[in-house]
Amino acid sequence: MPTCPRCQSALDAAMVHCPRCQLVLKAHGHPGIPLHRALDGEPLCATCRYHADDSCNFPQRPQAQTCTLYRPPIQETEEHRFPPRRGFLGQRWRQYQGLGAVLALLLISLVVVLLQG
Numbered sequence: 001m002p003t004c005p006r007c008q009s010a011l012d013a014a015m016v017h018c019p020r021c022q023l024v025l026k027a028h029g030h031p032g033i034p035l036h037r038a039l040d041g042e043p044l045c046a047t048c049r050y051h052a053d054d055s056c057n058f059p060q061r062p063q064a065q066t067c068t069l070y071r072p073p074i075q076e077t078e079e080h081r082f083p084p085r086r087g088f089l090g091q092r093w094r095q096y097q098g099l100g101a102v103l104a105l106l107l108i109s110l111v112v113v114l115l116q117g
Contacts, residue, residue: 043063
């Protein structure tokens with residue numbers, strides 16, 4: 001069972017406000033949006049994955065004490081350092097799918113014209 005970060009009272013996971021100290025527990029009053037809080041006074045941005053890769057667009061960055069976007073950093077493992085390799089066509093096909101479809105239609109239409117002529 002979760003506890004309130006301010007008064008340490010027991011809470012239901014779906015509660016939006018702490019019934020004892022009225023601390024807002026969920027973002028925008030919605031039980032499905034968690035609100036992450038800095039517990040030790042250190043800004044959340046210091047340990048956030050989005051701040052580390054500079055993709056955060058939160059207005060309170062880099063001093064955010066509460067955040068709905070917070071993600072802890074990824075622990076680097078062998079899998080993250082060395083992603084599985086795919087063949088050349090496996091990597092490039094997704095990038096040029098539209099061109100491949102147009103070329104396939106042109107080839108089919110050329111074959112149909114040559115067979116009828």
